[in-house]
Each structure stands twice: as C-alpha cells, then as structure tokens.
Amino acid sequence: MIACGAIAQPAAQACARHTLPVDVHPLPPLLHNQPQQIAGAVEALARDLARSHHRVVIGYADCGTYGALDEVCGRLGLERLPGLRCYDLYAGPARIEAMLRAQPGTYLLTDFLVRSFSRTVIQELGLDRFPDLRDEYFRHYTRVVWLAQEPSDTELQALARDAADRIGLPLEVLPTGLSGLERALLALVGPSVDRAVSEGVGHRLDVLG
Secondary structure: EEEEEOHHHHHHHHHHHHOOOOOEEEOHHHHHHOOOHHHHHHHHHHHOOOOOOOOOOEEEEOOOOOOOOHHHHHHHOEOOOOOOOOOHHHOOOHHHHHHHHHOOOEEEEOOHHOOHHHHHHHOOOOOOOOOOHHHHHOOOOEEEEEEEEEEHHHHHHHHHHHHHHOOOEEEEEOOOHHHHHHHHHHHHHHOOOHHHHHOOOOOEEEEEE
C-alpha cells in the first residue's frame, strides 16, 4: 500500500491487527501542502513496486489532486481509498460535509496533524518567523475541530488545545476512533489478500498511500 504519510502508521497498525500481508510504503505527508505533486509521486512509486509485488493499492483519498490521482489509477489499473479527503475516512463523508456546511470556517485536525502541528502548519506557513501573518491566514476560520482517533490521550489533548490557541480559534473535539479507516482499508485490500492466498501467490501485497 502506497500510503499518505499522514495515515501510514494507523494503516500499518490496522493491517497488523488483522494479520494482513500488506507492506505500507509511505510518501511524505508534506505533499499535502503541494497536492499537485501527489499523483506523480504515487505513479513513480507504484511503477517501482509493481515489479516486486502481486498488487499495489493506493492509501490516499483524492486529497486535493482534483482527479489527477484517479487519472493515474485509471491508467495503471490501481484502486485507492474512497472519498475526497482523508478526514472522510475518520468521520465519514456525510458528517464532514454536514460540519462544513453548518460552519464553513472549520479547520480540521487529525491525531497526526495535532502531533505535527508545529512542523506541518506553523513552520510550513512561516508563522514561526512571521507570527503577524496568523490573522491573515486564518481570518475566515471560526473554529478548530479535532477528529480524535485517540481522544483520551492526555498528550494529544494538550497538543490539540495548544494548536487551537496558536491560531486563535476555539477547539471542539469529535471522537472518531479508527473504525472508519479500518473498514476502508479492509474493503480495499481484503479481496486482494483473499485472492492472492487462493491463487498461492508468493508476493506480498503492497498498499500504496
């Protein structure tokens, strides 16, 4: 599985829990700051892994590629995780859509983004060097919603509060767990694993994300 670096660890843990013979190959999570590069990076790694694996799948939603990732999947005969964004995998697309419709200025965080906020947001946006830009970047946002895979983790709780404080927005916590991501992963790789076993294929399945 070629996986987005933001979901690679929980994806690998889910595969291990279900004893799936899946190798997870992460791409850099900072590609999300330049989504126009995601499709090309996925294609290059998929072509490389196809030489040594029974099947390659993609552990990405569309993730801001505006169909470019689906075009790659179509040409190479690959399947990917469902949805427009990785947030859909945790909270479900209907709930995310309703949340954004009710309050369009919603800034979403996952556990990964909570942990990496200083690097992926503060440093990448230059707010560590130019803090006055904060109000310009976030002027249209009205709240932070943490889609909490581990809502009882006290360290994550503190980091989520700190992230919201650093961009000057109130924090709301929506516990999601990992069940949505696990269901999507199992739907993506389960049939492949069953088929490989029944055919006696010796290669491991690679999930690309």
